[in-house]
Amino acid sequence: MISRYLTDLTSLFFPRTCAGCDTPLVYGEKLICTSCWYHLPFTLLHNGTDNLSTGQCASFFSFLDSSRVQRIIYQLKYRNRPEIGSFLGEKYGILLCEIPPFNEADVIVPVPLHPIKLRKRGYNQSAFFALGLSHSMQKPLAERCLVRHRATPSQTTKNRYQRHENMEAAFRLNEAEAPVGKHVLLVDDVLTTGATLEACSTVLLMGGATQVNAVTIAKAL
Ligand SMILES: [Zn+2]
Numbered sequence: 001m002i003s004r005y006l007t008d009l010t011s012l013f014f015p016r017t018c019a020g021c022d023t024p025l026v027y028g029e030k031l032i033c034t035s036c037w038y039h040l041p042f043t044l045l046h047n048g049t050d051n052l053s054t055g056q057c058a059s060f061f062s063f064l065d066s067s068r069v070q071r072i073i074y075q076l077k078y079r080n081r082p083e084i085g086s087f088l089g090e091k092y093g094i095l096l097c098e099i100p101p102f103n104e105a106d107v108i109v110p111v112p113l114h115p116i117k118l119r120k121r122g123y124n125q126s127a128f129f130a131l132g133l134s135h136s137m138q139k140p141l142a143e144r145c146l147v148r149h150r151a152t153p154s155q156t157t158k159n160r161y162q163r164h165e166n167m168e169a170a171f172r173l174n175e176a177e178a179p180v181g182k183h184v185l186l187v188d189d190v191l192t193t194g195a196t197l198e199a200c201s202t203v204l205l206m207g208g209a210t211q212v213n214a215v216t217i218a219k220a221l
Helices: 002-013 034-039 066-080 083-096 115-121 125-137 160-169 195-206
Strands: 047-052 056-061 107-110 145-146 171-173 185-192 209-220
Touching: 047 195, 056 083, 056 185, 066 083, 066 125, 066 185, 066 209, 083 209, 107 125, 145 195, 160 195, 171 185, 171 195, 185 195, 195 209
Parallel strands: 056 209, 107 185, 185 209
Antiparallel strands: 047 056, 145 171
């Protein structure tokens, strides 16, 4: 009776369905079922890195039109499932440990959410992904290195230069955690235009970082 109750409680906190296809997980599967894991569009690391103007970027999945990836990201961001982020970070970190320049980084820094968004969501999904990476890559996490000090207004009416200016103004460095002399691994959930990563990279480099490389869960390019 009690164990039944505990099992129910566990499934309440850790839903026993796959984050990619919503089918029930079987014993031994965690968060994502074997079939989804097999079919996920993993980027091949040797050609799966994108060059931002500030450095190389690696993404775990190509977004393409994979409904599985979209569902997983949706659950992570909007369905109160931060554990998906740390799980994927742990997995990707195991691969990145072998790949320069990512394995040469000194510190891991997540892209921050605006405080209002953070309060609403309750967690920063990118910080959970960064936490998983930090764990499997055995590198320190500097979660408060970057600060987002205003919400980003709609980008759609602005040209590329204005968008860049607008983005850069949204981030600043927390001087207490300035990455002076450090090679930073900058972490975000999805790479879209690259504007966010470029803005954060600029702030980090101006704050004394020697190099910035980025890692995201998925890329939409
Ligand atoms: Zn599945």
